[in-house]
Amino acid sequence: MFSYEFMRNAFAAGTIIAIICGIMGVFVIARNMSFLTHTLSEIGFSGAAFGVFAGWAPLNGMLLFTVVSSVIVGQLSARSERREAATSAISALFIGLGILFLSLANKNASYATSILFGSVIGISAGDVQQMLWLSLLVLVVVFVIYRFLKFDSFDHTGARVKGLWTNALSITFLVLLALSVSVAAQIVGSLLIFILLTLPAATAKYFAHTVGGMMVLAITLALVGVWSGLVLSYATNFPVSFFIAAIEAIFYFIALGWQRLQTAE
């Protein structure tokens, strides 16, 4: 399996994605942003379609659209009660735009499928390198603002009364999330990216005792899902995103069951 360059690239990319998603996912869950993450992945689809239409690499189109829209979403929905409606409106607009750009680009349905559902064979060494740099950027920023981000994510009221710049933190986080979505969409596709950004962390929440522990467990679960997904996809020729989605969903249901047992005891 590793004699093929595309599989080596896919494993390298998958490992980077799992680490980024494990870390960012913890904050996505703590900030209750699963729905917004889903929307950003749809915006990613639209951005990739725009990239194809404009003759760019799909990743660059994704980066442009997700980063710009994350700032707009952040501005429109700084108040959480408005977030769901604003997110739905933006989601609808961007899916429509994605379809328009694909149609204008005259690409066939299989191209759309690969953007939406991801692809293993399409990852080049150059893509891996670009993903690595973007991921490092995300990791460095998270490292620098970690204490502020942790305070704001796990105790928003406390962070606000302390006078932390919570709106700026929120927008910074959304931009980091946009970068993570664009990176991770390369393998699992834009439609299923929220799986890796939400499920491993949501599962880890039930087993971990500290935020650090939750991160380590979320990264581990994401790595298990991505690596197993790649192996199974190679062996069966079925889409990798199906296996990753199924594995992460199974982990999550096991965690829910375990949690119920704990509560029942």
Add this chain to the structure above:
Amino acid sequence: MESAPILKLEHLGVTFPNHPVFDDLNLTIRQGEMWSIIGKNGVGKTTLMRTILHQLHPTHGKISYLPSQGDVKIGYVPQFRNIDADYPLTIKDFVGLNLTGWKLPWLSAKERAKVQKILDQTGLKQLAKRPIGQASGGEKQKAYLAQALVEAPNLLILDESTASLDPVTKTELLDLVTELNQRLKLTVLFVTHDIPMAQKYTQHYLMMTPGKVEQGPIANLTTEKVWEGENV
């Protein structure tokens, strides 16, 4: 002998568009004093606290912070908190959240010692590893208090933070605050609707009514005075 003033409000006023919240408020709070801030809902108690916390700019007047040494540090315990019961956040971690700054993600040995000290002082030592989401109402309030105190504030604001507690837990928490007030010379502003508790635990009061602010020693705050004006 009176202790040194720590906070001075002079002719302070806050006006929201077409709606003056309070006007010409003068108040001097001295180190180690415990004050009750009372008044009906919507009268501007929280607006006053947010002004003291620098979160709102006064429309006019002046606030002076006069700590005897170093900078003024304010610890604030708000009324409501939204903490997910499933968060993997222990009481110890929760208290440490308030230690912010451009620092490494993990707490230093000195910071861990600070957290440990405040857990000891607030009686949370045995509960340090309990997830905050699974703590009882009283334990949570103690954890909120410990978080506010971890940075050694000179001024502590309790903003209706005992409102949802049963009488026994409320007394326990306010006994603890009084003990810290005496031991650390901590100045306390206690925003409350609970007049008996205000009379038991504080020495001064500030009663806010629409268009009027009254203050004085707590002995002057009679139940009749409160009910006459329907002020709580």
